[in-house]
Amino acid sequence: MKDCAMIHIQASCASEKETSLKTDRFSSRDAAHSSLQVGLIGCGGFVRGNHLPNLAKEPGFVIRAICDLNAAVLAPLQSKYDPNYVTQDAEKLIRDPSIDLILIGTKPDARLPLIRAAVNAGKAVFVEKPLGTDWEETREILRIFRARPTPCMVGLNRPYSRIMQEVKRIFSRHRRGPTLISYRIVCEDILWPEHHRQTLRSGQSTILHEICHIFDLLNWLTDSLPETIYAVGGRSDNNLMTLTYPNETQATIISGGCGTEGFPKEQMEIFTNHGVIRMNEFVELNVAQIPGEEDQFFPVKFNPRGPLDGFTEASLRKALKAARQGLTPEQIAVGYYYDVRVWVDKGHREEIRWLRDCLLEKKPIPTNEVRGAQSVFLALKALESLKSGQVVPLDWTALMKL
Numbered sequence: 001m002k003d004c005a006m007i008h009i010q011a012s013c014a015s016e017k018e019t020s021l022k023t024d025r026f027s028s029r030d031a032a033h034s035s036l037q038v039g040l041i042g043c044g045g046f047v048r049g050n051h052l053p054n055l056a057k058e059p060g061f062v063i064r065a066i067c068d069l070n071a072a073v074l075a076p077l078q079s080k081y082d083p084n085y086v087t088q089d090a091e092k093l094i095r096d097p098s099i100d101l102i103l104i105g106t107k108p109d110a111r112l113p114l115i116r117a118a119v120n121a122g123k124a125v126f127v128e129k130p131l132g133t134d135w136e137e138t139r140e141i142l143r144i145f146r147a148r149p150t151p152c153m154v155g156l157n158r159p160y161s162r163i164m165q166e167v168k169r170i171f172s173r174h175r176r177g178p179t180l181i182s183y184r185i186v187c188e189d190i191l192w193p194e195h196h197r198q199t200l201r202s203g204q205s206t207i208l209h210e211i212c213h214i215f216d217l218l219n220w221l222t223d224s225l226p227e228t229i230y231a232v233g234g235r236s237d238n239n240l241m242t243l244t245y246p247n248e249t250q251a252t253i254i255s256g257g258c259g260t261e262g263f264p265k266e267q268m269e270i271f272t273n274h275g276v277i278r279m280n281e282f283v284e285l286n287v288a289q290i291p292g293e294e295d296q297f298f299p300v301k302f303n304p305r306g307p308l309d310g311f312t313e314a315s316l317r318k319a320l321k322a323a324r325q326g327l328t329p330e331q332i333a334v335g336y337y338y339d340v341r342v343w344v345d346k347g348h349r350e351e352i353r354w355l356r357d358c359l360l361e362k363k364p365i366p367t368n369e370v371r372g373a374q375s376v377f378l379a380l381k382a383l384e385s386l387k388s389g390q391v392v393p394l395d396w397t398a399l400m401k402l
């Protein structure tokens with residue numbers, strides 16, 4: 001694994017002293033022989049499809065306890081993952097002295113009291129994105145971690161993916177002069193689970209709930225924070241955003257739900273120093289005019305019909321088109337498709353590996369609470385721009401004023 005510092009932008013860097021304070025709980029462990037005892041709170045569609053199977057497969061984790069308010073999800077998880085207990089009472093996990101790490105997979109509206117209780121109990125915390133839903137709540141979460149330094153990872157997974165690690169390596173080496181970055185992330189909103197669609201109908205925006213990933217990715221890639229942001233488009237989805245970064249670097253994001261799942265969702269193109277780096281849906285990395293670099297291909301993480309290796313963007317596109325055509329009304333009513341289509345590797349398993357290694361080896365966690373807050377801050381400023389129709393200058397000192 002590469003050094004954590006590589007993935008870590010300056011503004012979110014915990015000091016050496018702070019890091020050692022944060023990881024005291026784990027300092028007596030022998031890293032080679034330790035396991036982290038994990039308690040999960042909130043096991044909805046995403047956690048059941050990603051974090052639970054990843055934690056179960058990854059050495060160094062023991063799934064000790066599983067909690068969800070919905071009793072119906074607990075029985076199958078008990079038989080599948082064999083934790084010591086399942087419960088509807090999150091306090092029970094938080095009080096459990098054998099648990100080292102609490103993974104909070106609820107939606108953001110339930111998180112603040114869970115984070116506060118877990119930190120006060122001295123647990124390490126993994127919390128899904130977005131870290132908060134408004135600035136007051138996000139500041140409160142930062143205050144909690146500042147008052148009692150505790151290891152925290154926010155589920156901003158894309159930088160941990162192998163393809164993005166390669167993009168960053170090549171970009172860092174080749175970057176010079178004006179740089180243009182274009183990120184497209186467009187899917188098919190009619191296939192989302194009803195509760196997600198309801199969230200957007202209630203006035204919330206994918207700019208906060210999903211594009212926080214891309215803001216964090218761009219900050220990490222450019223090793224900087226943007227100076228301005230401008231957004232146009234719909235109130236809840238289907239937006240164009242532009243961000244100006246230092247060093248003659250401009251980024252644009254196209255995000256929406258008006259596309260189709262029968263087509264790759266994400267693509268990034270970087271133009272710098274008269275060369276090009278293209279990330280194509282996490283399977284194909286193309287380069288042009290960058291000495292010493294060739295195109296690379298990356299395995300998918302799940303393929304219901306064959307091997308994980310060997311995909312190109314074109315063959316993936318064919319597989320996605322066929323899977324979309326085969327979806328039944330019953331599957332669409334559920335809104336999760338984890339077992340019926342190819343899933344590309346966006347770094348969820350690597351993220352869990354980094355979490356383990358950072359905790360056991362006492363390294364700073366790259367996507368910590370500060371990075372989580374930075375991505376929320378950018379989302380809120382993009383929404384401000386959407387409302388006002390103006391370019392919004394970004395004053396990052398707001399993050400310091402807790």
Ligand SMILES: NC(=O)c1ccc[n+]([C@@H]2O[C@H](COP(=O)([O-])OP(=O)(O)OC[C@H]3O[C@@H](n4cnc5c(N)ncnc54)[C@H](O)[C@@H]3O)[C@@H](O)[C@H]2O)c1
Nearest residue numbers: 042043044045046068069070105106107108110128129155
């Ligand atoms: N990182 C990623 O790529 C990614 C992708 C999808 C979703 N997510 C994030 O994951 C989170 C969950 O999304 P989801 O689609 O699984 O939502 P979901 O509604 O399906 O799951 C949330 C679960 O939390 C449970 N819950 C709520 N409050 C609880 C509490 N106090 N105690 C115990 N359980 C509680 C609910 O019963 C539900 O089962 C969201 O924040 C979402 O943004 C991340």
